[in-house]
Amino acid sequence: MLPVRRRRRRVLDNFCDRRMTQIEYEVREQDLVAFNEHQLQNSASWQKTLRRHQAIFPGIMALIALFLWFYYQDTLSAIYVGVIAALWGILTPLYFKGSLRRQIRKLYSDEERACILGTYTLRAEPHVLVEVNRNGESRMKWADILRVEMTKKYAFLFVGIDTALIIPRATVKKGDLHEFVKEADRRIEQAA
Helix, strand or coil: CCCHHHHHHHHHHHHHHHCCEEEEEEECHHHHHHHHHHHHHCCHHHHHHHHHHHHHHHHHHHHHHHHHHHHCCCHHHHHHHHHHHHHHHHHHHHHHHHHHHHHHHHHCCHHHHHHHCEEEEEEECCCEEEEEECCEEEEEEHHHCCEEEECCCEEEEECCCCCEEEEEHHHCCECCHHHHHHHHHHHHHHHC
């Protein structure tokens, strides 16, 4: 027979394993766009393209402006080229973001968008993560969830390399997101 302290600790551990953390939230179209932007911000090719258009092209144009000013003594042309270089460096990221958002919106059909968007409930059970939405209930083993990433506005539970459950902080209706993320991290670690 176990001493009383050990029995209490074991009962408490079993109780902690059985507790379920649950959150309810809504996924909107802007959240889907934000997830895809998050994925691209971590992409090396995207960063390379952005650096090229934000620094290299304006740098070359600035050198041309300096050449015009020093060699030809053409101040007006040098100013024009310099202003174009500065505007290129400043406005290119804004253009790319807008273009990216339009492309992301075109990626998903109306049916796909209808399946993805809406209200979700996530429940952290001892061995599975339960997802409930208007299409029904699904269960994922904690071992199948790769990681949890947090940003200022979102929590992403990655269930694949490029697939995640998107949890916007702003739309959490019930439950505590921080507690849920800590619980999910703990469960993922235990399952690994």
